Amino acid sequence: MSKKWFYRTLLSYIPVFFVVTAFLFFIFFQTLSEQNKKETIKANSFVAEQAIRFIDHSLKAIDEKVTLELLRNQDLAAFLSKNGGSDLKLEVSVMNAMRDLKITNPLIDSIYIVRFQDETVLSSSTSYPLSRYPDQPFITSNRKAPNSVWSDSRSFKEFSYEPDSQVVSLTRGFPVFTQEKGMVVVNVKTESLYGLIRQMYNPDISFIRLYGHEGSELSDASENTGKMVQEGGKVYASYVSDYTGWRVDSGIKKTGLTGLILDLYNIWIGLGILVVVGAVGWIVYVTRRNYKPIELIVSRLEIFLAYKARFIGAGADANVFKFIESALDSMIEQSNQLERQYYQDLTVRRNYFINELLKGTRRVGAEEWKQEAEQLLMPATFGRQIVFVVEIDKYAEFCKEYNHRDQNLMKFVISKAVEETASAGEESIWVLWTSSHQLTCVLRLEEEAGAEQSEDMALFESIRSWLENNLQLTVTIGIGNRAEQPEGLRDSYNEALEALRYKAVYGDNCLIDYGKLPSRGEANEHMRLILSIVDAYRLAQDDWLDKLKTLFQAMRRSVLSRDDIVSLLHSLTFHLNRAVSSIGPQFQPLWKDRVFPQLQALPDAFEMLEEIEAQYTLVLRQFADELHELRDAKTNHLAIHEVKAYLEHNFTNPNLSLDFLSDQFGMNGKYVSKLFKEAYGVKFVDYLIDLRIEHAKRMLKETDNTVQEIAESVGYSSAISFIRTFKKVTGVSPGDYRKEK
Template structure:
């Protein structure tokens, strides 16, 4: 009896077990399918949002950059404001600006600007007349309203023979707020937008389509394939607030996913049938075994209720937003710590190098290796040299530019030096050791024995600054060293070389190994300063001194670079001398003589050429100075006053009052006219004139100091000695011994 009941129960519950299991399976599959469908819709919604946001972000970045460039790029402003005359340099500068934008934003396919004044189109390829440019219909359509949003898909080609490509275009007028001078057109290919969206989905499973405001499919234009609604169902659609374009995304009905979705209804029907069969069987079994089955059903119901509450409690969680938030937070913190590390590393490295340059820290090869490992520097010292880039006329630089612009210039200078100096096995470290001096440490591994071998690189740095920044610099170059402690000596040599800037002038290279001895440098400096001073005072000695300078060049067999260096120094001092004169003389000098002198220095091939041309330019300007002085003071020739002073230098009674009475002029007016004509005060001129006479008598005669003092207009030898020592730094006796 019991055995029979056992088999009966067993045979009764086995079918129930399979039915219930099948029921749970289909319920689970249905729930899973619905959940997967919801997650798929959510995923497609996310893809559409991210794709349209990323495209908007990319196009906005280009829009903002172009607008900013139009607002503050001086070359673009000058191009639109120019009168239409050919200016190749300005065209190239604007083309470079457009090319830089393309490099910064690879999404840009092409761009060009239209100048309304002469209907000229300038692209990154060349310049064209508007009537001949293939895109002229689009320009004419957008000319009255250039500041519009991105256009719909259109065909574009730069040359008539080209096959057009599909692009979307951004137009911006210039100036930005009035748009009467010109317009910029920027094109982005639709296949580039397709490439952006293509990265965000699997085309075998899902699809993304982008439509412009006219309903044209940008993806079809880019990929060359039309989309049929039968291929899939759209689950998400977003319209961009920025461009007005619509982004659709959905699931394809092809492949395994399509099969799964297609059989979904069949599985649901089968599940319903199984459930109905299970219910029927459960009723039958329940009737036969009511109480045991009731107990089982009640327990299963409790379990299902518990599971339903558990699943329902977690269904509201947004996993994707949580993952996105967590990843963003991790990346942000990682970037923050990385930036902080490299900032600290740069400070520590500059502090280490500064200590070596100043000599406050002594480091041998072994300690260099240990320190270099932590500062991301080469472990071996190799051969290194120090060169210092000094900004010329730094006072004028500070007056011309704001503090912010000065910092920007210095940043560009340091980055340019790093990019130019680093090539192959070379490494460079830069730091500003003074407000006007960038100190650079160059490491070389190619067996170089002297820093002169890299003179071409230094010249490239100097010329780049002059051409691109309109800023001149002088570079002092120290010697090579193979020891860390030798950097201090190389740094001192570079600074020592910069001291010769007074002699040779700015905007050049000063190599310590090439500098003359101190005595030779002093002789050249004295001769150059004498020429400049005599030229300013219209004293004829400048001609003989200039001939002496050329004779010294021949005698020393100087190279072309050395000749240019000396004559640049002379031109520099002549410019300073004329700058102290009246405005009428300065203007004539800057417009005529000074550019000609610089042109001669750039174009001559032999010393004979420059020996003929250089004095000729100075002779012409000397005549102009005399004419301008007489024209400025027609009531008397100011040079007659100077000539009288030169002839009567021994007269101790020479003074403004004496000359005023002599020439019948007011003393104050005479002093002002003299300063305006010769750039020096009357009293300073008198002292300098007497000291020059005294120097010649000390070196050319055997007269006593007392006699020389009387001959140059001093009644007291003590006053003469005191003045002479103040002007020359030594007593008359010491001067005679030294010469």
């Protein structure tokens, strides 16, 4: 087999490899060397600056403490002001004060006081005549100017038999402003100063040196300073203190491994050459190993080109690369199309899976969730998730303002805005439009158990405010409770929808958290009254007026504010509008043109509750009369009214159905259902369910009958069907409802 492609591939690698590698090799080491040098200088500069600041801070603290003691200590003032003689008690008190200074400032090695009046020196242990004190030369040199900065390194010993120690000294005169009575001398060992900064550097690699005002070094007994000079240490940074006037130098010692690295730079060059040689050997090995499959592919392409050339009359050699390029482009395009189709199908499958969980049509456990999640590219663990529903406010106006194409574009922007806002917080979210005006979102919360709910509310608020500020579009967000298991998504979704039912009370363009809704009490009682009024009014029941009076009586009893009353009336108007909108087109012009605008305007122009009650009742009564006349004018209304009356008296019959009514009244079942919906705005089946559930509620509250007995008494042959229907309508099971009531 020919090795043409092997040599071609190999020779195409090597020149570029050598040129690029060699260039990058020398650039890298040069850059590394310069960078290391800069970093070294920077590090030494930082260490030197911090060292001088730390020393200044410590010495300033001593200076301030001594000065404050001179100003505040009465015993010290009395001792220095004394004209002569010995006062043992006073001296002991002053000694204790000096000991306290040493205890509170461990850096102080020794401290003594000089009284000029009788030339007496008092240390923390005893007193001396000045002429016999070992530190007399230093006292004499500073007597005329006792207030001085810290001195350079000097020898000091308190007792003649002690060895000399290197210290720096601070002198302060008394009184502070005249200094004619005496002075205080504080000594700090230079070894202690080095001890302060020794943890800032590694003495085996680097060094820090302190120098006094005249350039003399403040020696450190724990280190051999001369040895550092012999070893060739290099200074990289130097700082001078504004407080003491001392200078600090910092640098690197050329000893051990550090010196070897700095001196033997060429070793890196040799290692680089070895790496290059190894890389060349690796390229030869890999090329030899992989050239055969490549040659096989090319040979097959050449065979195909030779076969194709018979029909197009072109030489294979002339077009081989063009053909390869064309074939690869075609493969890549097909791959991209398949990938796009895959993600589109994946999105549809994921939305369908989530929709099943939200609707409760599929029960999924933790293990099944893991299996589905792996296929749908979702997190394998369910974690904690929450469902919230974004509802477009004033959707009818939204549809009027935008055409169908723009509506879809706006909805796309809304869904993307929600996804991007949630993704910014590193949280997973899945969104789908479950109705024309409601975007349902499933948000996977972070795993930390301590995550605050306020963080979730901040996310929802950012979504709402972004849509309002950027799209000039307001939305109301209903929020369910957190779900710990996949089956909990259905409950969280229903809770979010339930929260949106309070939109009329809480207003639009806001967040409504189901967990913060009142589960009992007057707010729910008012809402139940409103819904019962709406149902009675829509079905032309005679007790709607009594229920309306009961609502206003409840308002009086609750002592509601004007804003609360307005909110309830707006809620009642909202639900009435939705109910009337579903009872037939022939009633709509009268309602929309006259009655609905009046009801909307009434809550904004009343002062007393009696006024709004009378006006609201009058408007509804007039429309009810006109509605009754319109219904009576229809030929089939009397028959439908009889059907409705029959349902109210026989809803406990388990055989009651459209076919049963068809036989009972001699009318087609579908036609009966159509007329019933037009007349009362509700389906026959839904009205029958409402009658049965309301009767079941009364029996659960007022009797001790079992759920099975109640199910049979309201027309259900199966207790399971009754429980499922009851929970769907009320949100709770019959047993839980009985416990609550």
